[in-house]
Amino acid sequence: MTVTARPGDPIITPALVAEHGLTTDEYDRLVAMLGRTPTFTELGIVSALWSEHCSYKHSRPLLRTLPTSAPHVLQGPGENAGVIAIGDGMAVAFKIESHNHPSAVEPYQGAATGVGGILRDVFTMGARPVALLNSLRFGSLDSARVRYLFAGCVKGIGDYGNCVGIPTVAGEVVFDPAYEGNPLVNAMCVGLLKESELMRAVAQGVGNPIIAVGARTGRDGIHGASFASEDLSEGSDAKRPRVQVGDPFTEKLLLEASLELIHSGHIVAIQDMGAAGLTSSSAEMAARGDVGVVIDTLKVPAREEGMTPYELLLSESQERMLVVAKKGREEQVRAILEKWDLTAAVIGEVIAEPVYRVVEGDRVVAEFPGIRLVTDCPTYEPEARESDDIRRRRERNVDAIAERPKEVDPVWTLEELLRSPTIASKRWVFQQYDHTIRTSTVIGPGGDAAVVRIRGTDRAIALKTDCNGRYTYLDPREGARIAVAEAARNVACTGARPMAITNNLNFGNPKRPEVYYQLREAVAGMAEACTALGTPVTGGNVSLYNENPSGAVYPTPVIGMVGLVESLAHVTRSAFSTAGDTIVLLGDNTAEIGGSEYLQRIHDTVAGHPPRCDLTAERKLIDALLEAIREGAVRSAHDTADGGLAVALAECVMMDRACATGAEVDLGKWSSLPLRALLFGEAQGRVVVSTPDPQAVLATAARHGVPASTIGTVKHSGSLDIRIGGHRLKASVPSLAEAYHEAIPRIMQRSASAQDVALTSDAVV
Amino acid sequence: MSRYRVAVHVAPRRGLLDPQGKAVADALHSLGFGGVADVHVGRYLVLDVDARDETEARAETGRMCAQLLANPVTEDFEIASVSRP
Amino acid sequence: MSRYRVAVHVAPRRGLLDPQGKAVADALHSLGFGGVADVHVGRYLVLDVDARDETEARAETGRMCAQLLANPVTEDFEIASVSRP
Amino acid sequence: MTFGIVTFPGSNGDYDALRAPIEALGEHAIYLWHKDHDLQNVDVVILPGGFSYGDYLRAGAIARFSPIMREVVAHAERGGPVVAFCNGFQIACEAGLLPGALLRNASLKFVCAPISLRVERTDTLFTSGYEQGQIITLPIAHGDGRYSADDATLERLEGDGQIVFRYAPDPLQAAEAYNPNGSMRDIAGIVNAQGNVLGMMPHPERAVDPLLGPADGVALFESILNHVAV
Numbered sequence A: 001m002t003v004t005a006r007p008g009d010p011i012i013t014p015a016l017v018a019e020h021g022l023t024t025d026e027y028d029r030l031v032a033m034l035g036r037t038p039t040f041t042e043l044g045i046v047s048a049l050w051s052e053h054c055s056y057k058h059s060r061p062l063l064r065t066l067p068t069s070a071p072h073v074l075q076g077p078g079e080n081a082g083v084i085a086i087g088d089g090m091a092v093a094f095k096i097e098s099h100n101h102p103s104a105v106e107p108y109q110g111a112a113t114g115v116g117g118i119l120r121d122v123f124t125m126g127a128r129p130v131a132l133l134n135s136l137r138f139g140s141l142d143s144a145r146v147r148y149l150f151a152g153c154v155k156g157i158g159d160y161g162n163c164v165g166i167p168t169v170a171g172e173v174v175f176d177p178a179y180e181g182n183p184l185v186n187a188m189c190v191g192l193l194k195e196s197e198l199m200r201a202v203a204q205g206v207g208n209p210i211i212a213v214g215a216r217t218g219r220d221g222i223h224g225a226s227f228a229s230e231d232l233s234e235g236s237d238a239k240r241p242r243v244q245v246g247d248p249f250t251e252k253l254l255l256e257a258s259l260e261l262i263h264s265g266h267i268v269a270i271q272d273m274g275a276a277g278l279t280s281s282s283a284e285m286a287a288r289g290d291v292g293v294v295i296d297t298l299k300v301p302a303r304e305e306g307m308t309p310y311e312l313l314l315s316e317s318q319e320r321m322l323v324v325a326k327k328g329r330e331e332q333v334r335a336i337l338e339k340w341d342l343t344a345a346v347i348g349e350v351i352a353e354p355v356y357r358v359v360e361g362d363r364v365v366a367e368f369p370g371i372r373l374v375t376d377c378p379t380y381e382p383e384a385r386e387s388d389d390i391r392r393r394r395e396r397n398v399d400a401i402a403e404r405p406k407e408v409d410p411v412w413t414l415e416e417l418l419r420s421p422t423i424a425s426k427r428w429v430f431q432q433y434d435h436t437i438r439t440s441t442v443i444g445p446g447g448d449a450a451v452v453r454i455r456g457t458d459r460a461i462a463l464k465t466d467c468n469g470r471y472t473y474l475d476p477r478e479g480a481r482i483a484v485a486e487a488a489r490n491v492a493c494t495g496a497r498p499m500a501i502t503n504n505l506n507f508g509n510p511k512r513p514e515v516y517y518q519l520r521e522a523v524a525g526m527a528e529a530c531t532a533l534g535t536p537v538t539g540g541n542v543s544l545y546n547e548n549p550s551g552a553v554y555p556t557p558v559i560g561m562v563g564l565v566e567s568l569a570h571v572t573r574s575a576f577s578t579a580g581d582t583i584v585l586l587g588d589n590t591a592e593i594g595g596s597e598y599l600q601r602i603h604d605t606v607a608g609h610p611p612r613c614d615l616t617a618e619r620k621l622i623d624a625l626l627e628a629i630r631e632g633a634v635r636s637a638h639d640t641a642d643g644g645l646a647v648a649l650a651e652c653v654m655m656d657r658a659c660a661t662g663a664e665v666d667l668g669k670w671s672s673l674p675l676r677a678l679l680f681g682e683a684q685g686r687v688v689v690s691t692p693d694p695q696a697v698l699a700t701a702a703r704h705g706v707p708a709s710t711i712g713t714v715k716h717s718g719s720l721d722i723r724i725g726g727h728r729l730k731a732s733v734p735s736l737a738e739a740y741h742e743a744i745p746r747i748m749q750r751s752a753s754a755q756d757v758a759l760t761s762d763a764v765v
Numbered sequence B, C: 001m002s003r004y005r006v007a008v009h010v011a012p013r014r015g016l017l018d019p020q021g022k023a024v025a026d027a028l029h030s031l032g033f034g035g036v037a038d039v040h041v042g043r044y045l046v047l048d049v050d051a052r053d054e055t056e057a058r059a060e061t062g063r064m065c066a067q068l069l070a071n072p073v074t075e076d077f078e079i080a081s082v083s084r085p
Numbered sequence D: 001m002t003f004g005i006v007t008f009p010g011s012n013g014d015y016d017a018l019r020a021p022i023e024a025l026g027e028h029a030i031y032l033w034h035k036d037h038d039l040q041n042v043d044v045v046i047l048p049g050g051f052s053y054g055d056y057l058r059a060g061a062i063a064r065f066s067p068i069m070r071e072v073v074a075h076a077e078r079g080g081p082v083v084a085f086c087n088g089f090q091i092a093c094e095a096g097l098l099p100g101a102l103l104r105n106a107s108l109k110f111v112c113a114p115i116s117l118r119v120e121r122t123d124t125l126f127t128s129g130y131e132q133g134q135i136i137t138l139p140i141a142h143g144d145g146r147y148s149a150d151d152a153t154l155e156r157l158e159g160d161g162q163i164v165f166r167y168a169p170d171p172l173q174a175a176e177a178y179n180p181n182g183s184m185r186d187i188a189g190i191v192n193a194q195g196n197v198l199g200m201m202p203h204p205e206r207a208v209d210p211l212l213g214p215a216d217g218v219a220l221f222e223s224i225l226n227h228v229a230v
């Protein structure tokens, strides 16, 4: 069929091509593929599908190197979400997704719609969402703008998840000037399904109708995908009309209707209309099924009058799905949607001819040969070179940094670290998230990882996101290895075997050699760790161009880990609970302070080698810990992370403010180490355990070749008392608790009213 | 200095999705108010402002709207009235 | 039948705690708007209504307010304006 | 005995409300669809938590017009027990089943936390399983929980003993800020004058399994079972 330009469409000029983010080379490829000049509609389609966000053109070759298979992986990367089997015929679908750019412009709606999108990715697999997580990065809370972004994102995440009724059970929040102007907002969703109910988004069956479901299409978010593929600049402000508004109420209806549709057997495929909207959902489903499709834009329910095919195809209006139904079942599909007060419109069909065709009534406005629209996108492996500046920072001798006078009193240092917003309690955040709905949250936010039970079984899943961007900045490979290892350790501390990960690669502009170096190294590190720990990658998301004129964010490969608790009896919490229990340290202390929160917070320094990550040791540690837990020997387990051993011990005695304890600890065994490294260094592979049966824990550790030492006793003394040779640190638990629990509320009080006001516009007032 | 009572309307920008307006319109329809075509829900603020004169009260309130009372990304505002309380 | 655009104000009854109004006032003060004495925050609804004439549009909207748009326990409403869209 | 849990568009606590009587009491529970006109002979109606109609306009304002609400009101008028949790409480107030209104939390923030309550009445069909003055812990999770009513209504509630639960300081903890939403007179839950409709912001239906925390909600369901046993 012949493609004709629509009257009134702009003429294709080099300037227009550039505006659409295509390079000259890419444009030439397009012309070669079509054998002619594209129409305006076609240019729009390609600009969206070949955007970084949709095509992964700078990351795909790297992502191919990740380990993705294992017997329990039912669905690896490439689908809406990854799926793993967890026994008893049950499976878990999970995925993480970024909404960094939208959140920088409009934090409330940006973060909220991020949650909406990731929920849809999971329920379109046939899974019922049972948990949400989020991983957030902001600049320093000293800035009013940052407080506004932080408060807005948290409220957006909360309002959306709360309204749909999915508990938000875990996550992380990090504050660092590196994220000033470029907040990172990653949301993860986890769903449960029966293995037999797994649904894939593969268009099939010539003659099957393609149905648009859910909200009407408006002009919002047009070109969001390409927007997410650019640096944030002055010009970004002008792009504000692209903001999308979320409607969690419609999402809830869509969730129930989609699951009912999938279970009804009336449909063959379903996919969220996410980034690049109708275009990407239809093209991707067609490509996966290796079939042709035709879409008639006149049939797409529009919210506004006079919308062009270009706009209808590229709109990112939220809460919409694309369904391929079985031919002849249109009425049944419509009936299910009507029950949930949703509309459905047949907008196209699967065809035998291998083309991707868009018509507007009688006129063909776009036509691409077969699946080449998706597969012809070029990939790039740009030059990679480490930044000299970063290398110099890493090589710097941080041990030579002189102590500040106040550090004479390590309690001062400890409280200063506990007050650091990155370490301090995030209760201010997660109190705004409903984490008890669905009555399955065995461990909610505030522990090492969340634990969500699986009703009808004795099992549970453990969930956590993790990444230390400072480590990855100083050494991308080591940093990414640590991110995986720490996520695994957190999950293991709750009694779960780490099973698989999803990941979100948040990086700067890959065309800069130093950024592409970070990306390449981080992916390599992630692959090494996932292989060593037996946790394949089932999916993820790449967000590049997280830069503004003053530079890129820290390379931040966020890991979303899923673990399996085989019996509810194994569920383990992180705080000390019982006076008289023995405190055992699994793993060993070292003299490493490079890249630590201590250097950042106390010395305003980002330098040195991040701690070494020994993956073999990490694996043994996890095995030993899980075995000790299964033996019933472990009362509590908490890994050491930001702020090191002293912070971990402080957290153990007061993270649960209502049942604070105390402890007497003797670290004399390590008195030859520099005191600050022992207390605040962030050596990897360590877990603080409290136990009524230390002999059993020590024996199990020995069997696995894991160093283990008895370091103290849990007390109800109200103080944390640490002796190291001749040194003694005695901290009052209420005062530690005050530092840890009040830090963020106190900062946010400064401007709490301002954000609440600026946010009252939002739906849930 | 005198005191002025300034009323402000803040409304979701037309063209952006207004889920609240849509839900209210649907509810009104099902209550039998068939003649309702379209509903938008925004905020109505009443501020007591000290200013030299009405013009200043209006200008000052405009600045408050731009800085705080309306979200420049998603909302439009207008000063609906200025009166003496 | 013609189409009318009816604007409605719904405000929390004076005397009830208005935490939002207070938050707005505090925030304005901290932004340096010292001349603001008092703020109240309510809802502003704009409805497009088909009616025979303005009087009917007004009356019909009044009924919507009484039934749904305002909560008689805590809120007052007023029809702010009726115009042709 | 059968509990009927109404599912409105946007209800999301319906699942927990369904599971609680089944798992804690071994009784029956079914969903009731908002478009239906039939309560299917259930003994107790539960209006569950969630965000019916997205809580757009005002929490509970739109849901009260659902077809099934006419039957729920009739059931209540016949003396049938109705339990309304969270969004259900908001709907019940909007529908006139209970006096007053639930406004936005004074903090302007959604709050999810365990909270201490004092049981003010044990002579209701919902609370006979508790002890007078007992301090219990239940989860809350809401953004619009500030109970408000005019003085005359509040006096009537006090005088007639309709205030069943109040937010109260936990004796083991600091007393400050125990009222999580700014409710007048610390009101967390009330019954109607006839005593057969209970509305409360906290979630007893989320507190029936010790695996998840204090199971202080069980006694509420047991109280109902003992009174309504069939």
Ligand SMILES: Nc1ncnc2c1ncn2[C@@H]1O[C@H](COP(=O)(O)OP(=O)(O)O)[C@@H](O)[C@H]1O
Binding pocket: A133, A134, A135, A136, A168, A169, A170, A171, A172, A173, A422, A423, A426, A429, A430, A444, A445, A446, A447, A448, A449, A450, A466, A490, A641, A642
């Ligand atoms: N954005 C968030 N959303 C939900 N829970 C969070 C969030 N940020 C932190 N938390 C919770 O706070 C606790 C501490 O988080 P974090 O400091 O990242 O722990 P760790 O150092 O063990 O990785 C965890 O239980 C985590 O799930």
Ligand SMILES: [Mg+2]
Binding pocket: A447, A448, A490, A638, A639, A640, A641
């Ligand atoms: Mg941890």
